[in-house]
Amino acid sequence: MLEVALRHRFGGAGSWRAPRQDGFALEAGFTGPARGVTALFGPSGCGKSTILAAVAGLLRPAEGRVALDGTALLDTARGIALPPERRRCGVVFQDARLFPHLSVETNLRYGLRRAPAGAGGPGFGEVVALLGIGPLLARRPGTLSGGERQRVALGRALLSRPRLLLMDEPLAALDHARRAEVLPFLARLRTAAQVPILYVTHAIEEMDALADHLVLLDHGRVLAEGPAEALSTRTDLPLAARRDAGALLPCRIEAHDAERGLTRVGFAGGVLLVPLREEPPGTPARVRLRARDVAVATEAPRGLSTQNVLPAVLAGIEPAPHPQEVFLRLALGPSLLLSRVTRDSAGRLGLRPGMPLWAVIKAVTFDHALAAPEGRGEATPPRGGAGA
Amino acid sequence: MTVWLGPEEWQAVQLSLAVSLRSVAVSLVPAVLVAWLLARGRFPGRMLLDALVHLPLVVPPVVVGWALLMLFGVQGPIGGPLHDWFGLRLVFTTEGAALATAVMSFPLIVRAVRLGIEHVDPGLEAAARTLGAGPVDRFVTVTLPLMSPGILAGAVTAFAAGLGEFGAVITFASNIPGETQTLPLAIYSAAQTPGGEAMAARLALISFALAIAGLLLAELIARRMHRLLGRA
Numbered sequence: 001m002l003e004v005a006l007r008h009r010f011g012g013a014g015s016w017r018a019p020r021q022d023g024f025a026l027e028a029g030f031t032g033p034a035r036g037v038t039a040l041f042g043p044s045g046c047g048k049s050t051i052l053a054a055v056a057g058l059l060r061p062a063e064g065r066v067a068l069d070g071t072a073l074l075d076t077a078r079g080i081a082l083p084p085e086r087r088r089c090g091v092v093f094q095d096a097r098l099f100p101h102l103s104v105e106t107n108l109r110y111g112l113r114r115a116p117a118g119a120g121g122p123g124f125g126e127v128v129a130l131l132g133i134g135p136l137l138a139r140r141p142g143t144l145s146g147g148e149r150q151r152v153a154l155g156r157a158l159l160s161r162p163r164l165l166l167m168d169e170p171l172a173a174l175d176h177a178r179r180a181e182v183l184p185f186l187a188r189l190r191t192a193a194q195v196p197i198l199y200v201t202h203a204i205e206e207m208d209a210l211a212d213h214l215v216l217l218d219h220g221r222v223l224a225e226g227p228a229e230a231l232s233t234r235t236d237l238p239l240a241a242r243r244d245a246g247a248l249l250p251c252r253i254e255a256h257d258a259e260r261g262l263t264r265v266g267f268a269g270g271v272l273l274v275p276l277r278e279e280p281p282g283t284p285a286r287v288r289l290r291a292r293d294v295a296v297a298t299e300a301p302r303g304l305s306t307q308n309v310l311p312a313v314l315a316g317i318e319p320a321p322h323p324q325e326v327f328l329r330l331a332l333g334p335s336l337l338l339s340r341v342t343r344d345s346a347g348r349l350g351l352r353p354g355m356p357l358w359a360v361i362k363a364v365t366f367d368h369a370l371a372a373p374e375g376r377g378e379a380t381p382p383r384g385g386a387g388a
Numbered sequence: 389m390t391v392w393l394g395p396e397e398w399q400a401v402q403l404s405l406a407v408s409l410r411s412v413a414v415s416l417v418p419a420v421l422v423a424w425l426l427a428r429g430r431f432p433g434r435m436l437l438d439a440l441v442h443l444p445l446v447v448p449p450v451v452v453g454w455a456l457l458m459l460f461g462v463q464g465p466i467g468g469p470l471h472d473w474f475g476l477r478l479v480f481t482t483e484g485a486a487l488a489t490a491v492m493s494f495p496l497i498v499r500a501v502r503l504g505i506e507h508v509d510p511g512l513e514a515a516a517r518t519l520g521a522g523p524v525d526r527f528v529t530v531t532l533p534l535m536s537p538g539i540l541a542g543a544v545t546a547f548a549a550g551l552g553e554f555g556a557v558i559t560f561a562s563n564i565p566g567e568t569q570t571l572p573l574a575i576y577s578a579a580q581t582p583g584g585e586a587m588a589a590r591l592a593l594i595s596f597a598l599a600i601a602g603l604l605l606a607e608l609i610a611r612r613m614h615r616l617l618g619r620a
Contacts, residue, residue, distance in 0.1 A: 058517070084517040085520050085526075087518075088520070093515065095511065097512055099530060100617050101616060110516070110519050114519060114521060115520060
C-alpha cells in the first residue's frame with residue numbers, strides 16, 4: 001500500500017533571481033492499493049508530476065509523508081528523507097532518459113546491477129521478451145524510435161527490481177501511432193510487475209486502459225479518489241464535463257461470431273455486441289460507454305440499426321455541465337451507465353427515477369490495452385481499436 | 389627530422405611538447421573541478437571565481453609571468469617555502485615553464501570542460517539516482533562519460549595553445565636553451581640573431597604544423613566522442 005500526504009508551495013521560496021509569480025500550492029493526500037495501477041489524473045499544472053517527483057525523492061516537499069507498505073520513504077515530521085537511490089522506486093520519465101553512451105542492454109542492466117541481492121522480480125530475458133526489445137539490445141538509444149526508447153525505459157525501470165513503479169506521462173511525448181504501439185506493452189507490464197504502479201497522465205485513454213485506482217487532481221488538490229469505474233459515473237467531477245464522459249465497465253470477451261462479424265462482451269448486468277475482436281474468449285477487458293453515445297427509449301425500440309439496446313432502470317437525473325442537458329443514471333443490474341440527454345427530452349418523455357427504460361448504446365469504446373494476452377513474451381502486441 | 393633540424397632546434401621542439409604536456413597534466417584535474425563548481429555550484433563568490441579563472445585570457449601574459457615570479461620566486465610567499473622545505477625551485481626551470489603554461493591555458497580547459505558539463509542533462513543523473521546509483525557511482529558511470537568530450541577537447545586545445553605560450557614563460561622561466569627555451573622562445577631568439585632567419589622559418593613551419601595537427605586531432609576526437617555518445 002502506498003500512502004502519500006504532501007504539502008508544498010512554489011513561489012515565495014523562489015530564488016531572488018527568478019521569483020515565482022504563480023504561488024502554486026500543493027496539498028494532496030491519497031492512498032494507493034498494494035497491487036495495480038493508481039493513476040494521478042488531472043490537467044497540466046495540477047501538481048501530479050510534482051507528487052510523483054516527491055515520491056521518487058527527486059523533489060523535497062516542505063512537509064509530507066510517503067510510506068510504502070508501512071515503511072516511510074519520507075516523513076518530514078520525523079526527519080526521514082531517503083535519497084532517491086535508496087527508495088527503490090523505478091521511474092519511467094516522459095523523455096525516457098536512456099543513457100546515450102550505453103547500449104540498450106547496458107541501459108537495461110544499469111538498475112539490475114544496483115538492485116539489492118535479495119530483491120525479486122522478473123528476470124532479464126523475461127522483461128526483454130515481455131517488451132519485445134530483444135532485437136534492440138546491441139543498439140544505442142540514439143538510434144531508437146520514440147516508442148522503442150520508451151519500451152526500453154519501461155524495461156530498465158522494471159529491471160531495477162523496484163518496490164514501486166512511477167510513471168510520469170510515459171506516452172505524452174509520443175505521437176498517436178507510437179502511443180498505440182506502447183500502450184499494450186504498458187498493459188502487459190502492469191500484469192507482469194508484482195509491484196504497485198503510480199501513473200501520472202492527463203490522457204483519458206491511458207487512464208481507461210490502466211487505472212485501477214484513480215486520484216483526480218486539480219490545482220494541487222485531490223478532488224476525489226477511488227476505483228476508476230466508480231469515479232467514472234460521478235457527475236459532480238470534472239470528468240463529467242469531458243466530451244468522453246461516461247461509464248467505465250469491466251467486462252469479459254465471451255464469444256466470437258465470425259459469420260456476423262460480432263463479438264459478445266459480457267458485463268455485470270448484460271451483454272454487448274461489438275465488431276469482431278481478436279482477443280480470445282475469456283479475456284478481461286474494459287469498455288467506456290460515453291454518456292453522449294447512450295440514448296434512452298421508454299418503449300422497446302424497433303427497426304434500429306443500433307446493436308445494443310438493453311433494458312435498464314432510471315436510477316436518477318442529475319444536472320449536466322451544459323444547462324440544457326441532464327445526465328441520466330441508468331442501472332443495468334449492478335452496473336451503472338450514464339446517458340446525456342437534453343432537458344427537453346427528459347421532460348417530454350416524462351422521465352422520473354424508477355422508470356424502466358431501454359438504453360440505446362450507439363458506440364462502445366474499447367479499452368483494448370487491458371485485453372493483454374495471458375501468454376507473455378509474444379513479439380507482436382495485441383492490436384486495439386474502437387468498436388461501435 | 390633530426391637531419392633536417394639542428395640539435396638545438398630539435399631540443400626546442402621536444403621541450404615545447406614536454407612543457408605543454410606537463411602543463412595539461414597539472415591543470416586538467418583542477419580545471420575539471422573548477423569547471424564543475426562554475427557549472428553546477430551555487431555558492432557566494434561564484435562570479436568572482438569565474439572572473440579569476442578567466443584573468444589569464446585578458447591580462448597581458450607578461451603580467452601573469454611577473455605575478456608568478458612574485459608568488460613562486462625563491463623569496464615569494466609560495467616559492468620560498470617550496471624552496472626551503474622541499475628544495476624545489478620553479479623559476480628558470482622546465483617545471484616553471486610548465487607552470488606558467490598551465491596558468492595561461494587554464495581558462496581554455498575550464499571553458500571547454502564547463503561546456504561539456506552543461507551538455508550533460510541533469511535528468512540523466514536523476515534517472516541514475518532512481519536506478520540506485522549513489523553520488524560517486526553516477527558521477528563515474530554517467531556524468532564523467534557524458535562530459536568527456538569537453539574534457540578531451542579542453543585538453544587538446546590547451547596542449548596546442550601551450551606549445552605557443554611565450555610571454556608568461558619568458559618572464560617567469562626565462563629563455564634558457566634546453567631548460568626553458570620552447571618553440572616560440574627559440575623562434576624569437578633565432579629572429580633576433582643575425583643569420584637566424586632560416587632557423588626561425590623552419591621552427592615557425594613546425595609550429596604551424598603542430599597547431600594544425602592539434603586542431604585536427606581535437607576535431608577528430610570530438611566527432612568520435614559524439615558518435616560514441618549517440619549524438620548526431
